[in-house]
Amino acid sequence: MTxxxxxxxxxxxxxxxxxxxxxxxxTHDPSQDKKKQNQxxxxxxxxxxxxxIEHVQCRLLERDESINPVSAHQSLLFxxxxxxxxxxxxxxxxxxxxxAELDLHGETLDEAESKLLEFMKECLFHKxxxxxxxxxxxxxxxxxxxxxxxxxxxxxxxxxxxxxxxxAPQKDGGAGAVNVLLKKQG
Numbered sequence: 001m002t003x004x005x006x007x008x009x010x011x012x013x014x015x016x017x018x019x020x021x022x023x024x025x026x027t028h029d030p031s032q033d034k035k036k037q038n039q040x041x042x043x044x045x046x047x048x049x050x051x052x053i054e055h056v057q058c059r060l061l062e063r064d065e066s067i068n069p070v071s072a073h074q075s076l077l078f079x080x081x082x083x084x085x086x087x088x089x090x091x092x093x094x095x096x097x098x099x100a101e102l103d104l105h106g107e108t109l110d111e112a113e114s115k116l117l118e119f120m121k122e123c124l125f126h127k128x129x130x131x132x133x134x135x136x137x138x139x140x141x142x143x144x145x146x147x148x149x150x151x152x153x154x155x156x157x158x159x160x161x162x163x164x165x166x167x168a169p170q171k172d173g174g175a176g177a178v179n180v181l182l183k184k185q186g
Contacts, residue, residue: 049121067154069145072137073175076149078157079164083181091166091179098179099128104135109147116155120182124161127185132168134177149176156180 001009070076079088090096102119104112116133123131133156138146156162161183168177 046125049125067157069150070153072139072146072149075167075175076153076178077166078153078162080162083164087181088164088166091164091181092169094169094172094179096130096179096181098132099123099130101132102134104133104148104152107148109151112148113151113155116152120159120161123182124185129182129184131180131182132172132177133180134173137176152178 077088077092100119100123102115104115107115112135119131119133133152135148135152136146138149156165156178163181163183165178165180167175168179172179
């Protein structure tokens with residue numbers, strides 16, 4: 001170091017006091033950085049999923065009116081373009097590895113809708129593809145048609161995450177439940 005550099009350094013350091021060292025010396029822990037990064041990524045992914053859900057909910061409200069109500073014993077069947085007939089038949093027959101199930105019996109319409117959207121979000125987050133939703137046949141409904149069944153029918157048809165769904169086979173709930181095939185999550 002030159003004399004000029006030393007002089008400049010000393011002039012800058014005038015009045016600086018050394019830090020008092022305690023008994024514990026704090027060291028940098030790289031594993032904590034990794035944990036914090038992973039936690040931040042998980043939070044970011046959750047926020048992105050929530051934003052996607054809110055966007056889909058807005059779209060659902062706009063297109064909701066175009067779907068006709070279904071009766072208690074009417075079977076449901078829906079698929080987007082490009083879904084293989086083998087996959088649709090597997091849904092109809094219940095021949096798929098069931099990964100999650102949601103039972104909406106006894107819920108109010110608002111509670112059921114909220115639980116359905118939360119359930120779908122969790123299934124997507126955990127990359128589940130084959131699920132069942134039990135909505136019942138609506139025998140105790142005050143309306144002309146089953147409210148929960150129709151809400152589930154509308155929400156699934158309008159969801160961009162649903163590739164196909166079908167009423168379950170009789171042994172799994174028949175017209176009171178639907179088997180659902182979700183899009184594969186990257």
